[in-house]
Each structure stands twice: as structure tokens, then as C-alpha cells.
Amino acid sequence: MNSVIQEVTNRIIERSRKSRQQYLDKIETARRNGPHRGVLSCGNLAHGFAACSTEEKTDLTSLVKSNIAIVSSYNDMLSAHQPYEHYPAIMKQAIKDVGGVAQFAGGVPAMCDGVTQGNPGMDLSLMSRDVIALSAAVGLSHNMFDGALMLGICDKIVPGLLIGALSFGHLPTVFVPAGPMPSGLPNKEKARVRQAYAQGKVGRKELLEAESKSYHSAGTCTFYGTANSNQLVVEVMGLHLPGSSFVNPGTELRDALTKAASRQVTRLTDLGDNYTPIGHIVDAKSIVNGLVALLATGGSTNHTMHLVAVARAAGYEINWDDFSDISNAVPLLTRIYPNGSADINHFTAAGGMAMLFKELLGAGLLHNDVKTICGDGLERYTQEPFMQDGELSWRDGPKESFDTDVLATVAKPFKPDGGLSVLHGNLGRAVMKTSALRETHCRIKAPAVVFEDQFELADAFKAGDLDKDCIVVVRFQGPAAIGMPELHSLTPPLGVLQDKGFKVALVTDGRMSGASGKVPAAIHVTPEAYHGGLLAKVNTGDIIEINTETGEMCLHVDNDVLAQRKPRKANTDKHQIGMGREMFAGMRNSLTGAEQGACSLFAGQGNQHDG
Structure with missing residues (x-):
């Protein structure tokens, strides 16, 4: 293990010893009352499953089959979240197929800085993260659930969902991405048109045409801003299925991963023998892994606030000195706009998350003794998903980058530090x-x-x-x-x-x-x-x-x-x-x-x- 990464981890553990123990005590107390619908009165339970089918009511009454909460940031105005419209139905069927039940527990707001940029609504943007956390907590507050699926992508949404989920840290929780839109107008050309507009060299018509060619379909924006930083960090923290962060929406592979994530959360509940709550996955080593990946890829500066708040929700105290020391210890391994001209799809094509995991693990820059939604350790995350004869499978990721202008190695990084x-x-x-x-x-x-x-x-x-x-x-x-x-x-x-x-x-x-x-x-x-x-x-x-x-x-x-x-x-x-x-x-x-x-x-x- 890299000595600086280990030292930062140790001091986070030490400074957070009391607050982390308080957090673990809180979620253990919550666990002891579960499955929570067992403590509900007949009237409470009747309200909770009144709209369910007869079969589902029987399953939920028996207390031996899991009930999974779906919390979604779906709206059809924002491209990143529009694909979530059909996820609940897919998830419910996938969970039913393995003998469980799923209920849509609640929606959370999702606003876009890209839409509100330079407008009054932008003043609500950062605060929306805390609103999302509160909304997620309200959705999970009914004592009906054995696990949760969190559907979120962009800037404040994923940190808010993480904070909300960690407040129910006794529940196993899987985050489910929707993926980036296909590549559009190259980012370098988009930036050129924006500057030309600022100089008065092109008009609004030309600017809108360029922007519309950049942001052109359902899916996350393809530059490496906070949305895609969210997805990368959450996967490295072990809360996504391996390789699921950057699969385009509307594809066979995307739907297969959504179904697999739904099935996976049922395997982690306290009704079985593989209980893995999110409060145990998100520990000091998991948080440091997220910081390492963020800094090794030149990710969003918004996370110098978001990850501080997320860590606090799990009982840890981190600060900017931790970011700085980790940044000095990790090399810069990607060039994705605005750190280069490539987009997130080019990163995936160059080797993507599997290659990134391989490089960081091989250099001792990631803690491997961690829990994930897929079990212990991060070796599974050096694999990438693919479809074979209509079935979802995983294979070993590439051993070397297919485009060293986009994805570099620790031996030959773009910069010796994380930037x-x-x-x-x-x-x-x-x-x-x-x-x-x-x-x-x-x-x-x-x-x-x-x-x-x-x-x-x-x-x-x-x-x-x-x-x-x-x-x-x-x-x-x-x-x-x-x-x-x-x-x-x-x-x-x-x-x-x-x-x-x-x-x-x-x-x-x-x-x-x-x-x-x-x-x-x-x-x-x-x-x-x-x-x-x-x-x-x-x-x-x-x-x-x-x-x-x-x-x-x-x-x-x-x-x-x-x-x-x-x-x-x-x-x-x-x-x-x-x-x-x-x-x-x-x-x-x-x-x-x-x-x-x-x-x-x-x-x-x-x-x-x-x-």
C-alpha cells in the first residue's frame, strides 16, 4: 500500500474514532428491529401494502421475503435522468423473478446546473443536495424495507442520495446508473464556439446549434464534470456493479445491468447470510479509495465539498488537507474534457473503469481490503461487463490502454500528481x-x-x-x-x-x-x-x-x-x-x-x- 495513502487513511480513522463508533452503534440499533415491517401494527402494514397484489401482500406479511425500496431522481426534462422512467418496472420484475418484492418508495428532485447556469435557479443548486438527502430519508422512513436501490446521476443528486442512504446505513443499498449519452460535437469545438460567442464573433443561433449537437439525446453529458465524477467515485467505492457506470442508455447491456443490480441487492439483506449494509461498505478505506480515483482522473472540484458531507454522514471527518496529500501521491491517469479533448465514451473505449482499477490496484493506490456490493475486495472491478448469447457476463478488462492520449498508466502518467x-x-x-x-x-x-x-x-x-x-x-x-x-x-x-x-x-x-x-x-x-x-x-x-x-x-x-x-x-x-x-x-x-x-x-x- 502506498505509504501516503495509508497515512491519510490512518489519520482519518483516528480523528473520526468517536463519531464513527456512534454511527455504527446507530445503524446496529436500527438493524436489531428488522425486518422493520415486523414491528408495524396491522393498520400500519395494511397502509404500507394496500396497493400491492394479493401475492405481494402475502410475501410481505410472511417477513421471509425481501422488500426493496426504489428511490429515483427521474424527470423527463433532464437528459441524464430521463432513462429512469422505465427502471422501476424493470426492477420490480427482476426482483419478483428471484422471489422478492419492490416498491417505489419515493422520488427526489433533480435539478441541472447546465439548465440553471447564470439564472436565478442556480442559487438553489447546491442546497438541493441536502433537500435530496432529506427526501431520500423520507422515502425510506416507512419501516417497510430490507434494502434499497438508488437511481441518480448528476451533480448534487448522487451525493444527496448517498447522504440519505447512509442515514439508513443498516440497509443494503445499490446505486444504479443510467449511463452517458453517445458522443456528439467534440468538446474542443464546443469550447471554441463558446469563446467565439463571448467575443461576439458568432451569434446565438450558432451557439445554440453547437450546444444542441453537444447535448443531443438521453443520457449524462459526456464531459468529465460532476455527474460523471459521481459515477466513477461511486463505482470505486463499491456501490455500483463492476463496469456499469458508463454504459450508454437504451442498450441491451444497460438493461441487463439494471436487472442484475436489482437482483444483487436482494442477496445482501439481513434475511440471508450475506448481510452487507451500506454503512459497512462506506468506511474510511472506501472513502479514501473514492478520493484516490477522483484525483487520479482530474475529477470535479465539487467533491471537495460533497465527499466531505458524505463522509460526515458515515461518521468520518475529512478535510482539504486529506485531498491535498492524496493529490500529491497519485498520478493523473486520464485526459477527459475539460482536462483534454476526449469524452467519457472515449475513456470507456480506451480501457475504462476496468483498466483504471487495474492500474490503481497494481500501484498500491487503492485499499483492496474493502467490502463492496459484490463481496470482499476490488478484483471483480478489474472486469468489464458484456453480453454473450443474450446473457450478462464479465471478462477481464484490457491489460493496456487502447488510447494512451486518453488513459495512461501509473508508469507513464500525464502528470505525477492528481492536479x-x-x-x-x-x-x-x-x-x-x-x-x-x-x-x-x-x-x-x-x-x-x-x-x-x-x-x-x-x-x-x-x-x-x-x-x-x-x-x-x-x-x-x-x-x-x-x-x-x-x-x-x-x-x-x-x-x-x-x-x-x-x-x-x-x-x-x-x-x-x-x-x-x-x-x-x-x-x-x-x-x-x-x-x-x-x-x-x-x-x-x-x-x-x-x-x-x-x-x-x-x-x-x-x-x-x-x-x-x-x-x-x-x-x-x-x-x-x-x-x-x-x-x-x-x-x-x-x-x-x-x-x-x-x-x-x-x-x-x-x-x-x-x-
Whole structure:
């Protein structure tokens, strides 16, 4: 085992010893009452299976056949979730075929940053994760279930479902993906059109045509943002069937994997002799494995918050130092847009998850002494699924990459580190995704140009006010201020400035999404400006220095001068009313800082590392 990975794992276990034991005690207490429908009164049980068939009622009364909850994020507006429309029927039949019962326990909301980008709804995006967790918990709260199937794909949905499932950690739980859409317009061409539009060189018609060719059918977006990072991390944590993350929807193999996942959860319940609850699968080693895979593939920066919150739901405390140390220990093995020009389908064709598992396991970068939904260890995950004579089978994955421009080896990686830097200094702490940068490190010292709102930047860009070396500061974008919206719309104009030869970077207490690309962006700055962070005292013209090699993020203004400055007051009214945002005031007020997961669900349960 790699010594750094082992050391990080050990310190997570040690710092979390008390909270993890409390969690295990909680789920063991819940288990002792199961199967839970056995404690229901006749009236309770009658309500619970009133709509079931006579056969199903008999099965559920006997308490010897499993009842599996289906929790889904289906809606038919979002391409990634549209395929889930037909999953419940497929799952119910597959479970019936092996002598069990399945009930649709509940739906959870699923919103898309791609749709809400630059619009008021984006202010609800991050908070939707906690709503999803709460919704999943409500769906599982009826004491009717022996296991669960979680149907989710995109940004906040999978972390929310994970948090909700871990609150019912005594239940075996399998996550079921829907897969990416087939490849469309190449990502490099899409990025070119976006920048041309930002410069006024093409119109809205041309932009919409390019976007529609990129996002063109049912399935997950094909770039390596948070959605596909979710799928990769969940598989590495042992919660997917091997090789199931990136199989396209509407295929024979996709449906076969869905049926197999449904059957598999019935084998893990407490009614048999292979009881494997999700609370036992998701332990410190499983979480570290997820971090390793995320960083080895240049995955989404959103997980520097999501995985913190997920770990907390399982009784563990992790922080950005853990991310940083793991990033320094793992090599970058993939080039998937925005870290390259390939998409997730190209990654699969190059060797995909089986090859990735093989490389990471072979280098001692993954813990192999873990539980998964398929049993002990990760060797099964070096195999890939295929159809043979109409039946689902698995075979050994490729021994070498079919495209070394997309999927590399540990011996010859794209970079010696995982491409995530944790920055610190008088401005606080922040993270920067460096895997997609043109240079290995970001070293920039330049005057600040300060904005209180992301939309102010577009006007300054069009006026030519940013045609210079500068560090753009966009503040009051944090969790407590306005819900921490994604600021990905800033990428095209900043990319244009970069292409003109200017040295530019972004510093913000907001998010830049899993699609963070070639522009250096110090994001998730904590403490946020709204809660007294020094970011609130920065003036346009102040010199800021960012250096990922040394980990510095400093405001070069004399301390005496800073002491005399009054922090700028946030004007957040227009971000807190309308589009339902007024209903989330209580949640905004209870959100923790970015390094604590930007979470509202664990108030009063102790403090985490705050930098």
C-alpha cells in the first residue's frame, strides 16, 4: 500500500474514532428491529401494502421475503435522468423473478446546473443536495424495507442520495446508473464556439446549434464534470456493479445491468447470510479509495465539498488537507474534457473503469481490503461487463490502454500528481483544479479587479476593462451569502483574455463546477466574504499572489492598512427572493463553510477542521 495513502487513511480513522463508533452503534440499533415491517401494527402494514397484489401482500406479511425500496431522481426534462422512467418496472420484475418484492418508495428532485447556469435557479443548486438527502430519508422512513436501490446521476443528486442512504446505513443499498449519452460535437469545438460567442464573433443561433449537437439525446453529458465524477467515485467505492457506470442508455447491456443490480441487492439483506449494509461498505478505506480515483482522473472540484458531507454522514471527518496529500501521491491517469479533448465514451473505449482499477490496484493506490456490493475486495472491478448469447457476463478488462492520449498508466502518467492544489494564506483557504491548466503550476501576481456579482464581469469584459494581467475577484458567492452558485459562465470570457496573452486568474468564494478548465481558479474560498473573510476587504488594484507550487494565496496589502478598511457589505437581496429562493433562507443560514461540506444536515454534531 502506498505509504501516503495509508497515512491519510490512518489519520482519518483516528480523528473520526468517536463519531464513527456512534454511527455504527446507530445503524446496529436500527438493524436489531428488522425486518422493520415486523414491528408495524396491522393498520400500519395494511397502509404500507394496500396497493400491492394479493401475492405481494402475502410475501410481505410472511417477513421471509425481501422488500426493496426504489428511490429515483427521474424527470423527463433532464437528459441524464430521463432513462429512469422505465427502471422501476424493470426492477420490480427482476426482483419478483428471484422471489422478492419492490416498491417505489419515493422520488427526489433533480435539478441541472447546465439548465440553471447564470439564472436565478442556480442559487438553489447546491442546497438541493441536502433537500435530496432529506427526501431520500423520507422515502425510506416507512419501516417497510430490507434494502434499497438508488437511481441518480448528476451533480448534487448522487451525493444527496448517498447522504440519505447512509442515514439508513443498516440497509443494503445499490446505486444504479443510467449511463452517458453517445458522443456528439467534440468538446474542443464546443469550447471554441463558446469563446467565439463571448467575443461576439458568432451569434446565438450558432451557439445554440453547437450546444444542441453537444447535448443531443438521453443520457449524462459526456464531459468529465460532476455527474460523471459521481459515477466513477461511486463505482470505486463499491456501490455500483463492476463496469456499469458508463454504459450508454437504451442498450441491451444497460438493461441487463439494471436487472442484475436489482437482483444483487436482494442477496445482501439481513434475511440471508450475506448481510452487507451500506454503512459497512462506506468506511474510511472506501472513502479514501473514492478520493484516490477522483484525483487520479482530474475529477470535479465539487467533491471537495460533497465527499466531505458524505463522509460526515458515515461518521468520518475529512478535510482539504486529506485531498491535498492524496493529490500529491497519485498520478493523473486520464485526459477527459475539460482536462483534454476526449469524452467519457472515449475513456470507456480506451480501457475504462476496468483498466483504471487495474492500474490503481497494481500501484498500491487503492485499499483492496474493502467490502463492496459484490463481496470482499476490488478484483471483480478489474472486469468489464458484456453480453454473450443474450446473457450478462464479465471478462477481464484490457491489460493496456487502447488510447494512451486518453488513459495512461501509473508508469507513464500525464502528470505525477492528481492536479488539485489546496491554497492558503491571509485570504483563507481555497482549492484549485490544476489538471487542466496549460502549465503544471499556476504562478501569478497581479492587480485585483473586484466584482460583487458574476454578471458584472460580462459588462467589464465587453468594455475592454479586463484586457490586462489581472486576478478577477468575485465575492459574496459563498454558501451562506447566496447558496454558492456555479460560476462556469465566467470561463469563456476569461479564456478569451488568456488566449490574448494576458495572465489571468479567478479568486472566488463561489463554485466553478466540475467543468473547471484552463483558467486558473482559486475557488471555494473560506471563510467566505459574507462571514467575515478577508475577501470582503479586497479593493480593485490590490496585489494578489497565487502560487500552486508553494500553496500560497496572499493579498499583498499592509496589515495596518487592512485594519483600517471596513469590509464591504454584501448586497444579496436580489439573490434571496424569487424563484423560490426565499423559502431557503433557513437552510442558507445553517450551511457550514465549503471545507465542512457546505452542509445544513449535521448542525450540533461537533465541528470539523476549519482551516
